[in-house]
Amino acid sequence: MTYNYKSSFLQKLSTRGFLYQCTHDQEMDNLFAEGPQKLYIGFDATADSLHVGSLLPLMVLRWAHLCGHEVILLLGGGTTLVGDPSGKEETRTILTKEIICTYTKGIKESVGKLLPMQDDRVRVLNNADWLASLNYLDFLRDIGSLFSVNKMLALESVKTRLDRAQNLSFLEFNYMLCQAYDFFVLSDQxxxxxxxxxxxxxxxxxxxxxxxxxxxxxxxxxxxxxLIETRDGVKMGKTAGGAVWLHPEKKSAYDYWQYWRNVDDREIERFLLLFTCLDEETISDIVKGDPNKAKIRLADEATRLLRGEEVLGAIHETVAALSQEKAPYTVTTTPEGFPVVNTDLPLYKVNRSFLEQDSLLMNLLIEAGAIESKSAVRRLIRDGALSLDGEKIQDELYQISLKDLIDPFVIHIKIGKKKNLLLQVLP
RNA sequence: GGGGGGAUAGCCAAGUGGUCAACGGCAGCAGACUGUAAAUCUGCCCGCGAUUGCGUUCGUAGGUUCGAAUCCUACUCCCCCCA
Known part of the structure; x- marks a missing residue:
């Protein structure tokens, strides 16, 4: 459905493919057109970081902010205790208060540079602040009395659980009330x-x-x-290596960049619209050109938005080095004379003494923690997937000794076509 | 409350006394081809180890048997039908 919105914000969202459903299309449009509004989106603390699946709502907040509105990022410190049954076929695991508390912290951090947190039009609130202290009887009388169980039972999220006779605990059943109450509190206060x-x-x-x-x-x-699904119908953000986390400590900038670099060609335009802030004309130009360039642009923009401009240089250097078979790292020396490896790739370290006793490559890789077992190493070598400094390893019992190593004692290990890592032998 | 069906690896799904670490398919990993894409073809795909080995799997707990995912008993959970 295309509808011409008066407000720049909804028009943006609409043309970029952000909108799914609206309670009151026109009225809301009028409101946004009138002047600055407040918009809130909540995020439950089910993990210590958000992942790319949550990027879409975050981008909405970003656009709202860019369009001059005020945004509230609501951390679900309280609601996570209850656990949202929507879209879940099974009961969520119940998390402890302590875990949720550390998770909310991680979630806030994982938003990174997507929102200017210090701006006074960006607020971060936690619904634990009002949910945790609720009095049960008061809540039942004030809020519970206004809910119709009949209506709730008719709701999709509840219905699917009931139809499948999947257990829906009373706790979960109350999630909706909590979220509704959040909205009420935010509207009121x-x-x-x-x-x-x-x-x-x-x-x-x-x-x-x-x-x-x-x-x-x-x-x-x-x-x-x-909800964004990939072409295979898989929820976005799940890859081989698990979820694509937003938190820098859970996903390196280089890996994050690679995630976007490797998307399906058919997603390029959609993703550029959803996950970058490039204007629509620029995007349509990009899409007309070389898909690889488009994906690099997508990766650049998406990474810049989340992690900041400053990480891009190193990523590009690494990418260039790898494609030209040059060393994907540099070595500097500390004032004390210790070599320091600078790289965007994962760096594993092993002591020189280990190599003096054992020269099997597979043992070295395991010792360093780069690969988990000998079986795994053998499998990779058998498949022809492992290479050392650009040289393919054929022998499962490949030996490596100190003599083979030159100065900074760094080995570039490539697993398959895309996984690169470094192994440093400490002096 | 009564009757029937079911629970198998990440998911789907065969198997109904030994030849079963368990057919297929999906997902995943890797190779070839390419463009760090897709499609296609090939190999791997419980874990560990390694020329034929060990360990742990077929809802849970026991039992029968030389031997069980397969038979028996109890339990738990799910689906369908009747009330």
Whole structure:
């Protein structure tokens, strides 16, 4: 459905493919066109970092901020204790308060440079601040009385669980009330009348809108975004190496860049629109050209948005070095005379004394922690997937000795076509 | 409450006393081809080890047997039908 929005914000979202559902298309548009509004999106603390699956809502917040609106990033410190049953076929594992607390911290950090946290139009709140201290009976009377179980049972998220006779605990059943209450609190205390979320959040959002109307007679609004699946129908962000985390400590800038560099050709345009801030014309130009260049651009832009301009130089140097079969690292020396390897690739270290006793390559790799078992190394060598400094290893019992190593004692190991790592022999 | 069916590796799904670490398919990994894409073809794919070895798997716990994913008993969970 294409609709011409008056507000620059919704128009942006619409043309870029962010919109899935809206509670009140036109009214919301009028609101955004009138002047600065407040928009909130919540993120539950189910892991110590967000991953690319959450990038889409984060980008919405970014656009809202760019369009002059105020954004609230709500950390689900309270709601995570309950566990959202939406979109889940099984009961979520119940996390302890302590874990959730450290997770919320990680989640906040993982947002990185996507939002200017110090800006006064960006706020980070935690719903534990009002949910944790609720009095059960008061809550039941004030909020619970306004909910219809009949209605809740009809909701998609609840229905699928009931239809499958999958256990839905009373705890989880209450998630919706908590999220609705969040919305009410934010509308009441912050004047935030608009909530966004993934399409699986529709039911939760709508019940918040409902609650606000019943409780304060005010009109609130909700909008949802599509869930992005890759061409194979797999939820975005899951790759061989697991989730594509946003937190720098869980995903190096180089790997993050590579994730975007390697997307399916057919996703290029969509991803450029969703995950970069390039304007639409530039994007359509990029898409007309060489897909590899387009993907590099996508990787550059996406990495820049999350991690900042400063990481790009080193990534490009590494990429260039690898393609030209040059050393993908540099070595500097500390004032004390110790060599320091500078690289974007994972660096494993092993003591020289180890090589003096054992010269089997596979043992070296295991000792360094680069590969987990001898079987794994053998498999790779048998498949012809392992190379050392550009030379393919054929022999499962390949020997390596100190004599083979030259000065900085760094070995570039390549596993398959894309995995590169370095192994440094400490003097 | 009564009756029937089911639970197999990451997922789907065969197997119904030894030849079963368990057919297929998907996903994953690797190779070839290419463009660090896709499609296709090939190899690997429980873990460890290694020329035929060891360990752990077929819902859970016991039992029968020289031998069980396969038979028996109990338990747990799921699906369907009737009330």
């Amino acid at each position: 912050q004047g935030c009348m608009i909530q966004g979320g993934g399409s699986d959040q529709w039911g939760n959002i709508v019940s918040g809108v409902d609650l606000i109307r019943r409780k304060s007679g005010k009109q609130a609004y909700g909008l949802t975004f599509p």
